[in-house]
Amino acid sequence: MNAVGPAFIATPMTNAQMEKKSKEKGISFDEAVQQTLDEERPGIVAKxxxxxxxxxxxxxxxxxxxxxxxxxxxxxxxxGSVMTMGA
Incomplete structure (x- = not known):
């Protein structure tokens, strides 16, 4: 048996999370995504x-x-987020 482990994928679920964050913080959707990448997912080297x-x-x-x-x-x-954990 094999498995796939996705991380921070553009889906309706993460779209809703980013929309909520953008409204709460008074920022754009794209800014919410960027802020999440910078602060919560800094290891995603694909940015x-x-x-x-x-x-x-x-x-x-x-x-x-x-x-x-x-x-x-x-x-x-x-x-690449797991790749950076040991770096």
């Missing part, structure tokens, strides 16, 4: 939210014949 299509591509790969000899893996779709 953006991921896209659902990027997560879907990882899942599609793991379900494909191309991954037929891959087992027991946890594929992070996280913009």
């Amino acid at each position: 953006r939210r991921g896209r659902a299509e990027e997560v879907a591509a990882a899942v599609t790969f793991l379900c494909s014949e191309h991954a037929s000899f891959i087992t027991g893996e946890f594929l992070r779709v996280d913009g």
